[in-house]
Amino acid sequence: xxxxxxxxxxxxxxxxxxxxxxxxxxxxxxxxxxxxxxxxxxxxxxxxxxxxxxxxxxxxxxxxxxxxxxxxxxxxxxxxxxxxxxxxx
Numbered sequence: 001x002x003x004x005x006x007x008x009x010x011x012x013x014x015x016x017x018x019x020x021x022x023x024x025x026x027x028x029x030x031x032x033x034x035x036x037x038x039x040x041x042x043x044x045x046x047x048x049x050x051x052x053x054x055x056x057x058x059x060x061x062x063x064x065x066x067x068x069x070x071x072x073x074x075x076x077x078x079x080x081x082x083x084x085x086x087x088x089x
Contacts, residue, residue, distance in 0.1 A: 012036075013078055014085045016061050021078075024056045025049055036079030046074055053081075063088035 018034055021027040027043050040050060050072045054065055069084035 013082050016057065017078065017081055017085050020053055020056050020060065024060070025053060034078060036077060036082065038078045039075055040072070040078070040081075041074035050074070050076075057085070057088075061088075 013034055013036065021034070021043070022029075025045065027045070029038075029043065033043075045053075054069055054072075057063060057065060063085075065084050066087045069081070069088075072081060072084070
């Protein structure tokens with residue numbers, strides 16, 4: 001039962017993150033393509049794309065992402081990015 005709760009939490013990505021991935025970075029994925037375990041690398045994003053994501057998030061939504069958002073790598077997951085969005089100021 002605990003695994004099911006973790007999966008549900010991981011699949012709940014912030015709308016802003018999904019909008020930036022699809023709109024700003026042009027990532028195409030089916031409905032199940034975006035989950036907490038999906039890596040940026042599997043979506044075809046590199047470290048430059050991740051920096052673009054951070055800058056776009058700050059410009060589009062007027063938020064300041066925490067320092068750990070700058071530590072995101074292509075091997076990082078969308079769940080890790082979602083946690084950074086949750087802690088945005």
